[in-house]
Amino acid sequence: MNDKKIKMQLSCPMPKLDYDIITLGHGSGGILTNRLLNDGVFSLLKNNLLDQQHDGATFNLNRKLAFTTDSFVVSPIDFPGGNIGELAVNGTVNDIAMCGAIPKYLSLAFIIEEGLTMKEFWDILVSIKYAAEEADVQIVTGDTKVVEKGKGDKIFINTTGIGELNPKADIHEKNIRPGDKIFVSGPIASHGMAIMSVREGLEFDTDILSDTQNLNHLVKELLDEFGSKIRFFRDPTRGGIGTTLSEICQKQNWGINIFQKNLPILPQVSAACDLLGLDPIYVANEGIFITIVSPEIEQEFLNKIRSNEKGKKAQLIGEIVSEHNGKVVLHSAIGGKRVVNMLIGEQLPRIC
């Protein structure tokens, strides 16, 4: 955990609340809900728009907008490197950033299973506050529902976000053409393997941390510098970079080559994938993006992205080609080739 996160946890002590756990009453809309929101959520996530405490937030925006929503159901809710709260903020912030937009406002909705401890809820709220401040977004409206024990999995979170399009951005699949270069902004497969290492019944000892982080500042920096020379951004979350690249490539009149030897992966993540028989290209990420850029800026782009802490391990991983249209071909480290298809179902550990 970084110093800033620790500091925030220390500076946000849990207020004294009536109950140690969340009960159905906390979702009733009555006094308990009111106290939970006033003493918990509102006091912590305070800002001018949220303070209006109206049915919705009203605000002006000046430019073309990007709008997205995502739900978070990760289990366990606490995992090495983060928790469901910061994941919910970063996930939506990043989806907006991938559109070439600057995220501004978020909604935040909880579906809580009764029995969640106030401490667990508070830790999630503090992480949300931290992640929102880091991403420079405001949480302006929200909702809290409580469901009976057994009808949820501790807590589910939905966030919806709105952002203003960066005037320099022109992010669209139709801009991609043969010769373009494909980069990944950091090591792959860390989030999925961090979750796997703590999943009930499948635990193993490791120091793998989730890569959950916001990417909006890095994306803005790159767009400000390179504008429409950047054709495309996508964050390869579920299904990993393999599925994301297959999706991008489908039905196009060009193909994708990727080079296994260039794929950045931390040694402990690679070892865990080997051990469990999982292919890292299909393992989830939460803090990296794939970007496709014009070949003329290849070197400048690499220098620029690597100068940012969040992109310092970026790698050129492949290129757009005018052959095998609609298909992603992986060139293995030893010089072989195979087609990368979309992941079918969940990747399951092999028997032997």
Place this chain on the structure above:
Amino acid sequence: MKYLDEFRSPELVKQYLDEIHSTVTQSWNIMEICGGQTHSLVKNGILDLLPDKINMIHGPGCPVCVTPLALIDEAVYLAEEKQVILCSFGDMIRVPGSKKSLLEAKAGGADIKIVYSPLDAVKIAKENPDREVVFFAVGFETTAPPNALSVIQAKAMALNNYSILTSHVLVPPALEAIFNDDESEVHGVLAAGHVAAIMGLEEYYPIVEKYKRPVVVTGFEPVDLLAGILQTIKQLEKGEYKLENAYKRVVREEGTPSAKEIIFKAFEISNRDWRGIGTIPQSGYKLKEEFLNFDAHEKFKISIDKVKESKECIAGQILKGIKKPDECPQFGKKCTPEHPLGAPMVSSEGACAAYFHISDFQF
């Protein structure tokens, strides 16, 4: 990573490939027994790099593929009807039974857990004394020691709510079944390195002598596989047949005696049904008399009707190397990884799933 990176070295791979290309003068059919080897050949794109004269045949060493349909139906039955906590290795749960897979049963509310080790299932049994816990004990010689250990531990802990549903199969009898099949045209075999690491080499000498075909114990990394292929080709080109060990850093002549000791404490050799192949005599393990209380089949007195395999699926011929997956009329049409007719299309180790991805490569 030490002991791994060296065996993924592009330079070494090139050296081996050059030697293979210059050694081969005629066409050879080489079977890699183990699904893990199939997976590695495909994942690393090795098939594409071998000379056209080398035809790799993907053997039956995919535990998921050879587990009988009836056993999957039994596992589904235990989870749904007997409300047990059914623990399984991951890739077993997607294999279609006659009506449904364990994954579909799970979606319907059955308590099915994926574990990495049967010892985790024992732990679950200890933590849930009021529930029956069954571990779906499938696999080859490699998974036999931990499966045996789980019942030995459960017995020592006097856990009477733990049992295993066994479908353990063995490599050497399968090898003989393939060599005995008139339709099979396997010239040489890459034996599974991890199986030999447990069992040693002893069992293979008589097979090599009897069928006069080279068997080379082979590992899983690109360099291991190419070394195994090269040694096999060298023998074939010279008209020789012997047992060779191309995986010496892991496999010792005697195997791992302590693991074998554990296996034979709990298991004895018995006839086994192989999905797609049929019954092979003395080709598997069953629990010994003194562990029968831990045999789920006995414990729950399961008697469900055996359903016949879909006639459309030619998995048996695939597993014996008689037909290639793309020679199946249903391949890629009615049978895909999303909607498999048979097990070899399910697991990443299965020949059909492997081919599905390679055939996609025709561009």
